[in-house]
Amino acid sequence: MTHHSALSGADVLCDTLLDHGIDTCFANPGTSEMHFVAALDRKPAMRCVLGLFEGVVTGAADGYARMADKPAATLLHLGPGLANGLANLHNARRAGSPVVNIVGDHARHHLPYDAPLTSDIETLARPMSAWVRTIPDPSHIQSDTATAVAVARGKPGRIATLILPADVAWSDSAGGGHAAAPLDTPGLPSPETMRKVVERLRNGRRTVLMLGGGALRAAPLATASRVAQGCGARLLAPQSNGRMERGAGRVAVNRVPFSVDSALRSLADAEQLILVGARPPVAFFAYPGKPGSLLPAGCEVVELAAEGEDPVATLDWLADELGSSAAPLPLLEAPGAGPLPSGGLTPASLITALGRLMPEHAVLCDESVSSGRDLFEQTRGAAPHDYLQITGGAIGSGLPMATGAAIACPDRRIVCLQADGSGMYTLQALWTQARERLDVVTIILSNRRYAILHAELKNVGAGAAGENARRMLDLDDPALDWVAMARGMGVEGVAVHTVESFAGALRSALARSGPFLIEARLQT
Amino acid sequence: MTHHSALSGADVLCDTLLDHGIDTCFANPGTSEMHFVAALDRKPAMRCVLGLFEGVVTGAADGYARMADKPAATLLHLGPGLANGLANLHNARRAGSPVVNIVGDHARHHLPYDAPLTSDIETLARPMSAWVRTIPDPSHIQSDTATAVAVARGKPGRIATLILPADVAWSDSAGGGHAAAPLDTPGLPSPETMRKVVERLRNGRRTVLMLGGGALRAAPLATASRVAQGCGARLLAPQSNGRMERGAGRVAVNRVPFSVDSALRSLADAEQLILVGARPPVAFFAYPGKPGSLLPAGCEVVELAAEGEDPVATLDWLADELGSSAAPLPLLEAPGAGPLPSGGLTPASLITALGRLMPEHAVLCDESVSSGRDLFEQTRGAAPHDYLQITGGAIGSGLPMATGAAIACPDRRIVCLQADGSGMYTLQALWTQARERLDVVTIILSNRRYAILHAELKNVGAGAAGENARRMLDLDDPALDWVAMARGMGVEGVAVHTVESFAGALRSALARSGPFLIEARLQT
Incomplete structure (x- = not known):
């Protein structure tokens, strides 16, 4: 007789996650x-964080992964629970964030009954996942879980979705079973590609070195800066990035602008584009009569460190190969030197003040949308910080992302700049911040409208908003009271109308522990 | 030269919706x-209702369809916008509610760039839709839209998802184009099936006549009651139903209980089951050692008025064929006769009070989950009302459903009984209620936990909750303040702790116009 342990299938799954560093x-x-x-x-070693809506759960997993450089698990309830989390999985996918989703399903023998909560979970998962698998029986729990973690931890990070039938979870399991499929570890691009790039970097043409993913941390940015200075190239980053290390003392890099016309201008002189962990720049939306590609005609593109390759190692190799000498970094002025603006709160004055007041090593989560257009420029010389953006355009990313970043970095200050319309998508994240006593300062940019859509209505050539359109773009009737909503979820807050009161509230919020919300009522 | 009108593709789509009665x-x-x-x-004839999250949008379309007996359109933004609405589309699908989703996509020529918001919309739509189509070019707008409406309006109602590429929306269109595919109109079951059922109803065996969908309105229920009384059958309804007309003076029908053991007992004596617009009863979830089908061994099942057949016409035919004479309806006692309970607010005392105080022709939207277990029984003799439930188990249905029902029925009072944990999923619906000045009274059943999951943890044999489990099932740290959250979205409210204060708040809420929220703090 063989010995059967008392472990359930669910125990084996949890243990496998813990064994692979997911805690x-x-x-x-x-x-x-x-x-x-x-x-x-x-399993007391597993930290469980409850979100009151699955968009919070997956968005927090995204924010966590960006800062922890490893995946969290999510636990989601059947097809509808997964569906609620898909929008922020879409953002995570675009950020290259590793996430391991555990989605419960009915017991296998219950599926033929088509009970009310039954749906096709695999099909729902596929568009936002790099890998989807339903654990077929208890003997596969360990191997499938290990494979899910390995897939998620690839370069770039990926979304792995593991579907756990209830009867597999409740089965007795002796552990063991099938071995996990081995996965390739990320390496360098092919020697051929590397030789081609070295040749390009020496040919004297006007070159843009576009960096994405892991190449946007401080050390690889410094390496890239040496490479670029050595061969006269300039650095650029995509419009949206999962994480960028920046601020005073670090290499500054511009991004491709959001507006198509500005983006075209910013790239107009490029004769060749070397992509390191980035993809060719394209317009966020299509507009009548405007191009989709942002590159000038004839610009040659070479892609380095794509799927499965390591952008950091690639840059190191390039710097060695080109003999790029250590050049002085473009050190930026220390922040807080200039005076604060004063008077009525506008997007510009708020952002200037924020740049001056941001603490060292803050994590700045940005879903500021239209009000935050100047944020990137205005925080260039701020105290060193990590900058995390909405990456896939699925709004409702900011508050959950800040929540997950705070779980990953309990010793850092999280500042979340959140547009009001987008913030309403996943406002439940505030409750998790209160429950977990997270040091998150949320700044709501309250303009009481989908301001970006008023602009976009014009951009697409549809003109100004009339009665029906205004009823779909304006949020002023009734006005949202964010301080009341936050209080209802256990987060203290205050509404401010001037730069002075904003600065006072921000200083005090940064000095306390636990979450705080500042509703910045913008002059529009 | 042909004449080109100035209509855009989007105009043609709107006009086609209006032409087919979708306003x-x-x-x-x-x-x-x-x-x-x-x-x-x-198009001033089209009423546009903004939801601050897509779960509100689709849940409102579900509630609207249940009360208006016709579809509304939804307008959703690309894959993530659709994904956010899928959970309530799942509920709508299970309710047999007709819905026509219009999902925007990138311009066709923009898709190959895989811009950040790009995703596989058709795949996302399929699990929750009966019909999915991307409009291929402007000449198909009219026909595809007409087909979508026809599919949605089948019996039972269906989810039709129409994907509108931006360039098709902005194209010049002369209208016209392809004709819509003709669809079958719902009819009677086959003569063979009907003969079989008549034979069964006369064979003297113990028979359950299970009614679903359109058979649960007052008139077909009366017909079914005559049929059942004529042949000694008893009536039963599924556990979850899109809409049921009930209350004093109407035929009362029991539902299959939620708990597996109770459900098995309720059906134990059935020798044959005749389904009219209903599906065979199955357990909501699987539990170790319990069956999935709720029918006793040997029970014969005959399915009438399935997909594409009309349950109301079927019942009329049966009554004629069987010569069922007009039997007196089981008239129920008028409500409000008994005294109100008093003292601390419990689920039972709240529900008794609600049954007594509910106004004539109210629409009762029920997502009360564990606290509402007695609701159905306790409102059996209440004033005549429509009863709308969460049908697919995807929580976050109640507040949006009530919102949509109120848009469909501006002359009726909507009462929404909403569990607190589920209510947090789509609380943004309160804002739409305020904006549209809807006569909705929301009663939050505040027990500050996912109470049903504490019970289910035991039901599945997993025992009582420990530390990690309690952190995922309890909502008391911090406690949710629903009055503050509602105020933040422009809805007034009050918290109550006793039956007396609940009754006072409910009476006053029903006497005013516009939305109101009562947070019922339950003794647990």
Whole structure:
């Protein structure tokens, strides 16, 4: 007789996650996940963070991964629970964030009944996942879980979705079983590609070195800066990035502008584009009569450090190969030197003040949308910070992202710059911030409208808003009171109308522990 | 030369919706839908209702369809916007609610660039839709839109998802083009099936007549009651139903209980089951050692009025065929006769009070989950009302459903009984209620936990909650303040702790116009 341990399938799954370094689980479980929840009770090493809506759960997993450089698990309830989390998985996918989703399903023998909560989970998962698998039986739990983690941890990070039938979770399992499929570790681009790039970097043509993903941390940016200075290229970053290390003392890099016309101008002189962990720049939306590619005609593109290749190692190799000498970094002025603006709060004055007041090593989460157009420029010389953006355009990213970043970095200050319309998508994140006592300062940019859409209505050539359009673009009737909503979820806050009161509120929020919300009522 | 009108593709789509009787559009648009928004500006006949999150948009369309007996359109922004609305589309699908989704996509020529917001919309739509189509070019707008409406209006109602590329929306269109595909109109079951059922109803065996969908309105229920009384059958309804007309003076029908053991007992004596617009009863979830089908062994099932057949006409035919004479309806006692309970607010005392105080022809939207287990029984003799439930188990249905029902029925009182945990999923619906000045009274059942999951943890055999489990099932740290959250979205409210204060608040809420929220703090 063989010995059977008392472990359930859910225990094996949890243990495998822990064995592979995943010790944080953002969750909103339901009945089909109760055995997983029971297993978590037996694993004090796993930190469980509840979100009151799955968009919070997946958005927090995205923010966590960007700062922890490893995946968290999510725990989601069947197809609808996954569906609620898809928008922020879309953002995570575009950010290259690793995430391991555990989605409960009905017991396998229950599926043919098509019970009310039944849906096609694999199909729902596929568009936002690099890898989807339903664990077919208890003997595959360990191997499938290990494979999910390995897929997620590729370069760039990926979304792996593991579907756990309830009866597999509640099965007795002796552990063991099938071995995980081995995965390639990320390496350098092919020697051929590397030779081609070295040749290009020496040919004297006007060159843009566009950096994305892991190349946007402080050390590879410094390496890239040496390479660029050595061969007369300039650095550029995509419009949206998962994480960028920047601020005073670090290499500054511009981004491709959001507006098509500005983006075209910024790239007009490029004769060749070397991509390191980035993709060719394209317009965010199509507009009648405007191009989709942002590159000038004839610009040659070479892609380095794409899927499965390591952008940091690639840059190191390039610097060595080109003999790029250590050039002085473009050190920027220390922040806070200039005076604060004063008077009525506008997007510009708020952002200037924020740049001056931001603390050292803050994590700045940005879903400021239209009000934040100057944010990037105005925080260029701010205290060194990490800059995290909405990456996939699926709004409702900011508050959950800040929540997850705070879980990953308990010793850092998180500042979330959040547009009001987008913030309403996942406002439930504030409750998780209160429950977990997270040091997050949320700044709501309250202009009481989908301001970007008023502009876009004109951009697409549809003209100014009439009655029906205004009813779909304006949020002023009734006005949202963010301080009241935050209080309802256990987060203190204050509304401010002037730069002086904003600066006072921000200083005091940064000096306390736990979450705080500042509703910045903007003059529009 | 042919004459070209100045209509855009988006105008043609709107006109086609209006031509087919769709005059309400629940929306949360983005850049790719701006031409559609501009077209709506030219169509004052189309009522546009903004939801601050897509779960509100689709849930409102579900509630609207249940009460208006016709579809509304939704307007959703690309894949993530659709994804946010999928959970309530899942509920709508299970309710048999007709919905026509208009989902904007990038311009066709922009898709190959894989811009940040690009995703596979058709794949996302399929699990929750009966029909999905991307309009291939402007000449198909009219026919595809007409087909979408026809599909949605089938019996039962269906989810039709029409994907509108931005360049098709902004194209010049002369209208016309392809004809819509003709669709079958719903009819009676086959003569063979009907003969079989008549034979069964006369064979003297113990028979359950299970009614679903359109058979749960007052008139077909009366017909079914005559049929059942004539042949000794009893009536039963599924556990979850899109809409049921009930209350004093109407035929009362029991539902299959939620708990597996109770459900098995309620059906234990059935020798045959005749389904009229309903599906065979199954367990909501699987539990170790319990069956999935709720029918006793050997029970014969005959399915009438399935897909494409009309349950109301079917019941009329049966009554005629069986010569069912007009039997007196089981008239129920008038409500409000008994005294109100008093003292501390419990689920039972709240529900008794609600049953007594509910006004005539109210629409009762029920997402009360665990606290509402007695609601159905306790409102059996209440004033005549429509009863709308969460149908697919995807929580976050109640507040949006009530919002849509109120848009459909401006002359009726909407009462929404909403569990607190589920309510947090789509709380943004309160803002739409305030903006549209809807007569909705929301009663939040505040027990500050996912109470159902504490029970389910035991039901699945996983035991009582420990530390990690409690952190995922309890909502008391911090406590949610619903009155503050509602005020933040422009809805007045009050918190109550006793039956007396609840009754006072409910009476006053029902006497005023516009939305109101009562946070019922339950003794647990």
